[in-house]
């Protein structure tokens with residue numbers, strides 16, 4: 001039987017992290033719609049990240065990169081740093097094989113200190129994954145501290161947006177599963 005894999009990429013250097021929490025909320029919701037193996041990669045916790053090329057990536061880092069490259073769905077989340085994704089997040093993405101994510105569904109999440117940089121998803125993250133020819137989901141989610149309390153989303157509009165994102169993710173995973181099954185048959 002084919003198994004789906006969802007891999008979260010958490011780009012924050014903070015603990016606890018609101019963007020990491022958002023990954024957990026999103027994965028839990030997606031799993032209500034479709035069964036899949038989940039893995040979340042906390043980039044800041046990876047050893048030996050300071051490599052200049054993929055050839056130099058070993059052990060834990062290589063394993064994490066490969067998991068992303070083989071995922072059926074990527075859930076990418078970053079805090080806004082200076083109007084963009086965190087530098088750590090970009091460095092991890094820089095190490096991915098540029099051929100590996102063609103057609104892979106990607107859900108985009110971000111958190112910021114204010115709404116000033118709410119378009120980080122549209123102007124920074126979406127073009128980054130377009131470079132890979134990934135299938136970025138139409139709905140992304142940007143939240144600030146005002147939209148969350150005790151690790152939960154409190155803003156109804158943000159909740160509705162998450163629902164839409166989850167529906168799109170489940171639909172994309174359902175299509176991946178069907179494709180895997182017909183390939184295996």
Ligand SMILES: Cc1cc2nc3c(=O)[nH]c(=O)nc-3n(C[C@H](O)[C@H](O)[C@H](O)COP(=O)(O)O)c2cc1C
Pocket residue numbers: 012013014016017018019020078079080081082083084111112113114115116117144145
């Ligand atoms: C180095 C640094 C730069 C930041 N730059 C911005 C910024 O440009 N715009 C913004 O809205 N928030 C900015 N913030 C605030 C974070 O985006 C915000 O606190 C976010 O929710 C943190 O997410 P996390 O808990 O997952 O780390 C910055 C925070 C740090 C530490």
